[in-house]
Amino acid sequence: xxPQVIFHIAAGTVALLFGAVALxxxxxxxxxxxxxxxxxxxxxxMAASGAYLAYLASVYITVLAGSLVLYLLASGTMTVKRRxxxxxxxxxxxxxxxxxxxxxxxxxxxxxxxxxxxxxGAYSVPAAIYFIFTSLAVLGVVKxxxxxxxxxxxxxxxxxxxxxxxxxxxxxxxxxxxSGQQQVFPEALQGTFYLSIPEYSVLLLLFFWLxxxxxQKRPGKAK
Numbered sequence: 001x002x003p004q005v006i007f008h009i010a011a012g013t014v015a016l017l018f019g020a021v022a023l024x025x026x027x028x029x030x031x032x033x034x035x036x037x038x039x040x041x042x043x044x045x046m047a048a049s050g051a052y053l054a055y056l057a058s059v060y061i062t063v064l065a066g067s068l069v070l071y072l073l074a075s076g077t078m079t080v081k082r083r084x085x086x087x088x089x090x091x092x093x094x095x096x097x098x099x100x101x102x103x104x105x106x107x108x109x110x111x112x113x114x115x116x117x118x119x120x121g122a123y124s125v126p127a128a129i130y131f132i133f134t135s136l137a138v139l140g141v142v143k144x145x146x147x148x149x150x151x152x153x154x155x156x157x158x159x160x161x162x163x164x165x166x167x168x169x170x171x172x173x174x175x176x177x178x179s180g181q182q183q184v185f186p187e188a189l190q191g192t193f194y195l196s197i198p199e200y201s202v203l204l205l206l207f208f209w210l211x212x213x214x215x216q217k218r219p220g221k222a223k
Contacts, residue, residue, distance in 0.1 A: 004053055011046035012173055015039055016198075019170040023205050027159070027213075036166070043073055043169055050176075060108055061118045061125045064133050065176075067101045069169040072140060076165025085152035095148060098141040105134030136168060159213045167206040174199040 021035040051066025074094045082088065111117070112127035119125070143161065147153050153161060178198050182190045189195055 004049060008046060008049040008053060011042045011049060012177060015042040015046050015170075015173055016177065018042065019173065020198075023167065023170065023202065023209075027209065039166075039170070040073060040077055043173065044070065046173065047073070047169070059118050059120065061129060061133075064101070064105050064108055064130070065172055067104065068133050068137055069172055071098045071101050071137065072165040073169055075140060075144060076162050079153065079158055079162045079165070082152070084154035084158060087148060087152050091144070091148065095141060095144045098137060098144055102134065102137040102141055105130065105137050109134050140165070156213050156216055160210060163206065163209055163213065167202060171199055171202045171206075174202050 018035045018038040022032050022039050025032040025035060047066040047069040051063050051070070054060070054062030054066065071094065075091075075098065078090055078094060082091070109127070109130045112130045117125045117127060117130070147161075178185075178195045182195060185195060
């Protein structure tokens with residue numbers, strides 16, 4: 001195992017641990033903020049190193065996933081760092097990066113429709129995976145465009161935007177590890193539902209917090 005792979009695994013482990021803490025903690029509280037910072041930086045390192053290693057190995061679905069994660073993390077974090085109804089140059093740069101991820105994804109989708117997909121050993125990546133990642137990038141840039149046109153975002157929409165843009169990277173990390181690296185787990189667990197529990201838990205908590213935030217009577221106040 002190379003130092004680069006060890007670094008990638010270490011960053012991913014930290015991201016999963018602190019991402020779980022941030023997702024389960026009271027939103028806006030000290031634990032949420034501190035664990036969220038560690039999650040953000042470790043995820044940046046994990047996604048960047050993973051995309052780089054995938055590029056060297058010509059596994060472009062992972063390059064796309066890593067690029068999407070970086071884009072969502074950057075835009076999701078800036079959403080809560082910037083004051084309500086304000087935008088700056090950073091948001092415009094992130095939007096441009098999102099367009100780049102979308103264009104790259106669209107190209108891979110076009111290749112997938114022609115039967116050209118990545119192979120991971122005996123496993124060929126289904127075309128649908130390319131379309132799912134690209135659709136998420138499209139959703140992100142469309143919403144970014146609306147924010148840029150309105151010159152900012154406020155209230156509960158700001159929190160909702162932050163939530164899904166941070167949770168999707170956590171889900172990608174969880175599914176990549178628990179479902180994508182089943183060989184590191186005991187043989188009795190490989191191929192079972194138990195390894196899917198962490199990633200499904202991320203989705204359930206995401207929908208819980210989205211619903212809780214949406215039903216708040218006072219916009220912008222996360223509990």
